[in-house]
Amino acid sequence: xxxxxxxxxxxxxxxxxxxxxxxxxxxxxxxxxxxxxxxxxxxxxxxxxxxxxxxxxxxxxxxxxxxxxxxxxxxxxxxxxxxxxxxxxxxxxxxxxxxxxxxxxxxxxxxxxxxxxxxxxxxxxxxxxxxxxxxxxxxxxxxxxxxxxxxxxxxxxxxxxxxxxxxxxxxxxxxxxxxxxxxxxxxxxxxxxxxxxxxxxxxxxxxxxxxxxxxxxxxxxxxxxxxxxxxxxxxxxxxxxxxxxxxxxxxxxxxxxxxxxxxxxxxxxxxxxxxxxxxxxxxxxxxxxxxxxxxxxxxx
Amino acid sequence: xxxxxxxxxxxxxxxxxxxxxxxxxxxxxxxxxxxxxxxxxxxxxxxxxxxxxxxxxxxxxxxxxxxxxxxxxxxxxxxxxxxxxxxxxxxxxxxxxxxxxxxxxxxxxxxxxxxxxxxxxxxxxxxxxxxxxxxxxxxxxxxxxxxxxxxxxxxxxxxxxxxxxxxxxxxxxxxxxxxxxxxxxxxxxxxxxxxxxxxxxxxxxxxxxxxxxxxxxxxxxxxxxxxxxxxxxxxxxxxxxxxxxxxxxxxxxxxxxxxxxxxxxxxxxxxxx
Numbered sequence: 001x002x003x004x005x006x007x008x009x010x011x012x013x014x015x016x017x018x019x020x021x022x023x024x025x026x027x028x029x030x031x032x033x034x035x036x037x038x039x040x041x042x043x044x045x046x047x048x049x050x051x052x053x054x055x056x057x058x059x060x061x062x063x064x065x066x067x068x069x070x071x072x073x074x075x076x077x078x079x080x081x082x083x084x085x086x087x088x089x090x091x092x093x094x095x096x097x098x099x100x101x102x103x104x105x106x107x108x109x110x111x112x113x114x115x116x117x118x119x120x121x122x123x124x125x126x127x128x129x130x131x132x133x134x135x136x137x138x139x140x141x142x143x144x145x146x147x148x149x150x151x152x153x154x155x156x157x158x159x160x161x162x163x164x165x166x167x168x169x170x171x172x173x174x175x176x177x178x179x180x181x182x183x184x185x186x187x188x189x190x191x192x193x194x195x196x197x198x199x200x201x202x203x204x205x206x207x208x209x210x211x212x213x214x215x216x217x218x219x220x221x222x223x224x225x226x227x228x229x230x231x232x233x234x235x236x237x238x239x240x241x242x243x244x245x246x247x248x249x250x251x252x253x254x255x256x257x258x259x260x261x262x263x264x265x266x267x268x269x270x271x272x273x274x275x276x277x278x279x280x281x282x283x284x285x286x287x288x289x290x291x292x293x294x295x296x297x298x299x300x
Numbered sequence: 301x302x303x304x305x306x307x308x309x310x311x312x313x314x315x316x317x318x319x320x321x322x323x324x325x326x327x328x329x330x331x332x333x334x335x336x337x338x339x340x341x342x343x344x345x346x347x348x349x350x351x352x353x354x355x356x357x358x359x360x361x362x363x364x365x366x367x368x369x370x371x372x373x374x375x376x377x378x379x380x381x382x383x384x385x386x387x388x389x390x391x392x393x394x395x396x397x398x399x400x401x402x403x404x405x406x407x408x409x410x411x412x413x414x415x416x417x418x419x420x421x422x423x424x425x426x427x428x429x430x431x432x433x434x435x436x437x438x439x440x441x442x443x444x445x446x447x448x449x450x451x452x453x454x455x456x457x458x459x460x461x462x463x464x465x466x467x468x469x470x471x472x473x474x475x476x477x478x479x480x481x482x483x484x485x486x487x488x489x490x491x492x493x494x495x496x497x498x499x500x501x502x503x504x505x506x507x508x509x510x511x512x513x514x515x516x517x518x519x520x521x522x523x524x525x526x527x528x529x530x531x532x533x534x535x536x537x538x539x540x541x542x543x544x545x546x547x548x549x550x551x552x553x554x555x556x557x558x559x560x561x562x563x564x565x566x567x568x569x570x571x572x573x
Contacts, residue, residue: 053415055414057568078416078417081415087408103416106302
């Protein structure tokens, strides 16, 4: 089912009184992708995810998940959606096993052996009361609950919060497997490295507006590289290529950033008496932080 | 309607339901024991009921004047109008009703329920069935307790238990209207404590109207606003008939509040925990 958009929003808007939580969001999430939803606190990520799940009613615009309207067809579309809230809560009088059994029964007992596999994979002790679980254990329980019915779309709000590094790797592997099967994962995150490592595409929100949606490879092309050059002589370097932004320059030394394909930079370096050169891989963090920090109410 | 959610709600509230139902049974058994004691000294009872303030308070509690009819059946009606009966019943209804919507939003578990493939209407109906069951239990536990009390502690003149069933139905109507109001308030809010506080304030105001109307003529025209205006156990015991008009009012209030709660809950936003 790759090529089909599993999430489509058109001018999706949510107001709380006069306060704009989300402004005219136009988003498309293709099937078979790992889609990262980025933005600073209060950018509108959670509001957008809750609108997709039918927990909030749009003020204007529309949202479709798996071809169904999120508000009107909520129950039917939620059969094919797995959700992990940002602050996951359970009935603390139930055990983990009872929680999963309750949620599976409410979904028509479709989990079967997948439930057992996920409990083992995430190393969850399901026989303890939820009230005795640590924050990380609750997060694992939430992830199993979201994954166990093999949904066509996973919506995860900050899924790696409270997970140890090993469990993060387990989760990454599970999410990659989900995407490889043609299902989609839409997750919000603050961890830029995680998004960079995991995602095929990202959308960046700020002040309730979508300011960027692009593939990671496209963003990498746009991202700058850190460049450091030591020259054999101490002469000033005229005719710098236009993509080179100099941050520091002294006799025989230059430090800066390079944007664009590296060929032009390498050609220029070949014409200089270079003693040593360091060219770092493209750094998306700087690009993301640039989006976050850009001034003005309307973004780019 | 979702049986899975109903089962979960009943498991959540089951212990409280059992404890409070047994509490009502124990209260009524204690009332039967008290009736046995009072029957031994009816002259003293008659004397106290002659005191105007006592007489008015009894009228407030039972909905009619007890003086002149001091048989065990009339005396046992105290068990159907005792404040502890209201306290036990309404604790159950406020707990289950407020826990259904505001409680789920408050503790953050609404996200679990409302992202399942069930409609909000199904969630509302399933959780409502839990408090309907609770209302049935505590309402009919009262005559059951009187019956058990008489088995344990036989009276010289047996209770006419058949006269208490219409009162239990009237009590059920009262309890359903309280539960319906609780569901409405719970649907409107996201904080359980606030929902409980509002319903409790409404019930205390209703009780205050009933109390003041007995002593203050200017308040009497407003006594119809109180829930307990439609629950008068002694006249029902005496007639042995269902108080159809009172029941109609109570059930209409219950249904209107419940439907208003359903309408609002189906449309409202569910905020993040």
